[in-house]
Amino acid sequence: AQSVTQPDIHITVSEGASLELRCNYSYGATPYLFWYVQSPGQGLQLLLKYFSGDTLVQGIKGFEAEFKRSQSSFNLRKPSVHWSDAAEYFCAVRDSSYKLIFGSGTRLLVRP
């Protein structure tokens, strides 16, 4: 069965530091992969997506992610974190039909 694992429940970084959020997926075919961000009391906003092609994808707000098939990973990165990046981040995989399967999320805290 398809699944997504986000091993870090919480991550704290200092403002201006680099960030990497981990995501591992289990899916038999070529996955469609997504990262979403959720601020408190808000819905989900798409940061970036991978369907095919270049394994390094760029997203909004300066985020990028790299698809590594050999490691079944799709880690999210940002070179310099801003205080406004504090939020919950969800990795998700979508099968060829419809539904998104989400990880349990990583809460990012940013130290001033």
Add this chain to the structure above:
Amino acid sequence: ETGVTQSPTHLIKTRGQQVTLRCSSQSGHNTVSWYQQALGQGPQFIFQYYREEENGRGNFPPRFSGLQFPNYSSELNVNALELDDSALYLCASSSTGTGGPPGELFFGEGSRLTVL
């Protein structure tokens, strides 16, 4: 372009009651899906509607039901509410066509249901 809107934003019900949540999809989108997000967890797929027909369902009991209307708006109905139904319910719309990767999902801000 109007985004996905959901109503109500918050509501409180008691066990055994019924609730209806509403969703207006983004302009031009013909597919609506619903997700349940319990506190501290990732969203879980409930079901999806395409052209007024349910075309996919997650692991939720039949007391979770839905509708999609000709204008592609949608309702989620939950009967016989249980305490564990307390969650944020997210609606997402997308455009389903033929071929190519699945359309991007656009999420509303959710309806937060509390069951007492």
